[in-house]
Amino acid sequence: MRNRYIGMGLGVAMLLVLAAPSIRAQASAEVNTGDTAWLLISSALVMLMTAPGLAFFYGGLVGQRNVLSTLMYSFFLLCVISLQWTLLGYSLAFGESVRGIIGGLTHLGLRGVDGAAKAGMSVPHVAFAMFQGMFAVITVALITGAFVERINFRAFVLFALLWATLVYAPLAHWVWGGGWLMTLGALDFAGGTVVHISSGVSALIAARIVGRRTGYPDKISPPHNLPMTVLGAALLWFGWFGFNAGSALAANGLAAMAFMVTHVAAASAGFTWAVVEWIHRGKPTVLGTVTGAVAGLVAITPASGYVTTVSALIIGIGAGAVGYWGVNILKPRMGYDDSLDVFGIHGLCGSWGAIATGLFATRAVNPAGAEGALYGNVGQLGIQLVGVLAAWALAASMTWLILKGIALVMPLRVTQEDELAGLDIVAHGEVAYHFLAPGMGHAIPVSASSEVSAAERLAQERSPGG
Numbered sequence: 001m002r003n004r005y006i007g008m009g010l011g012v013a014m015l016l017v018l019a020a021p022s023i024r025a026q027a028s029a030e031v032n033t034g035d036t037a038w039l040l041i042s043s044a045l046v047m048l049m050t051a052p053g054l055a056f057f058y059g060g061l062v063g064q065r066n067v068l069s070t071l072m073y074s075f076f077l078l079c080v081i082s083l084q085w086t087l088l089g090y091s092l093a094f095g096e097s098v099r100g101i102i103g104g105l106t107h108l109g110l111r112g113v114d115g116a117a118k119a120g121m122s123v124p125h126v127a128f129a130m131f132q133g134m135f136a137v138i139t140v141a142l143i144t145g146a147f148v149e150r151i152n153f154r155a156f157v158l159f160a161l162l163w164a165t166l167v168y169a170p171l172a173h174w175v176w177g178g179g180w181l182m183t184l185g186a187l188d189f190a191g192g193t194v195v196h197i198s199s200g201v202s203a204l205i206a207a208r209i210v211g212r213r214t215g216y217p218d219k220i221s222p223p224h225n226l227p228m229t230v231l232g233a234a235l236l237w238f239g240w241f242g243f244n245a246g247s248a249l250a251a252n253g254l255a256a257m258a259f260m261v262t263h264v265a266a267a268s269a270g271f272t273w274a275v276v277e278w279i280h281r282g283k284p285t286v287l288g289t290v291t292g293a294v295a296g297l298v299a300i301t302p303a304s305g306y307v308t309t310v311s312a313l314i315i316g317i318g319a320g321a322v323g324y325w326g327v328n329i330l331k332p333r334m335g336y337d338d339s340l341d342v343f344g345i346h347g348l349c350g351s352w353g354a355i356a357t358g359l360f361a362t363r364a365v366n367p368a369g370a371e372g373a374l375y376g377n378v379g380q381l382g383i384q385l386v387g388v389l390a391a392w393a394l395a396a397s398m399t400w401l402i403l404k405g406i407a408l409v410m411p412l413r414v415t416q417e418d419e420l421a422g423l424d425i426v427a428h429g430e431v432a433y434h435f436l437a438p439g440m441g442h443a444i445p446v447s448a449s450s451e452v453s454a455a456e457r458l459a460q461e462r463s464p465g466g
Helices: 002-030 033-059 064-094 125-146 153-175 180-184 192-210 226-248 253-281 286-300 309-334 342-360 378-407 416-421 423-428 449-462
Strands: none
Touching: 033 064, 033 125, 033 226, 064 125, 064 153, 064 423, 125 153, 125 192, 125 342, 153 180, 153 192, 153 378, 180 378, 192 286, 192 342, 192 378, 226 253, 226 286, 253 286, 253 309, 286 309, 286 342, 309 342, 342 378, 416 423
């Protein structure tokens, strides 16, 4: 009897061994390992864009009393929005469509999101959800550049959660999740409308509602660490290859093309900004050049899977010019304090990129796309304009409502005394540079001596060991 059971067991084991290759073959037919590896790497690259890329880029541009608070925005959002995306956001963006407006609750808590291939794709559903989640994180983080150095941290956290739910998720569904803009035929390969227009326009509204920094524009802290900003820009450029080329959702020729045009657009925009600045102000600056490169990366984002390298070069040139105009001419004329120029770079250049997609898109690059106006399909340009206007309208209206609603229950910004002391101490009880701590004689670049002394006293009282 024992020998019989042993024999049966060995037989079952042999069947499992023999069946294993066929099981693996069946799995490989559904999930492509190369595509999956590329998507996972791209997810990590997009995460790198937020922390430390954007954190360093923004952190170097603020005064030394607000470095940690600025870094905190990006790192904290990496935690908070990742949780929001897991519990609710992904389902609202990519769940079963409800009248083309919002996703349903089919994937609440990532229910049904597992290692099996997502319908119509060669990558696991969970890998796709992870990749898209990194987009949600950085989009909210981009907005923080508009209100650094003065936002109330509690108000910021509440705003981030509401915005990710009421602006990002619906817009992502409209464009990518089977919503009405996707049905209309709007092209947005990697987030010109979903990421950049939404964050840029929201930043403009937030800057208006939260208000200017104390002393703006004459008595504000200059960028305290431009090398940190340059490092952040380099990390953004590096990570953007995953952002755009990863949006092909496969390791194929389209991903390679998106990789190339992303680089060309960034290079041409950085060069253009430097030349325009050289002509306008007499000298090309490091900050201007790296900002121009970021503007080019923003503009090519919606077009990266649809245009040729020559078109990308033109889009980059346009981005350098549009971004420079938005930051150095439009903002001073309008008088708003979008502290780190989120609207000028992401709002305006994202809009330019989305419109340019309607001009330069060609099926020769992506057969699943559409021909643009320059290839005989003028209607695509109109569709792109609809997408741009829809993104502007949703972002502006909902951001206004969210911030006005929060203002009813808590202050949106810190007091003037706290603002002068710096949010590193006020919000987090830390200082970034102890060798420049209060009392060292050059901690606050503000000219009014009474304001300096008040800030010095408060910071000294709140600093560790003070």
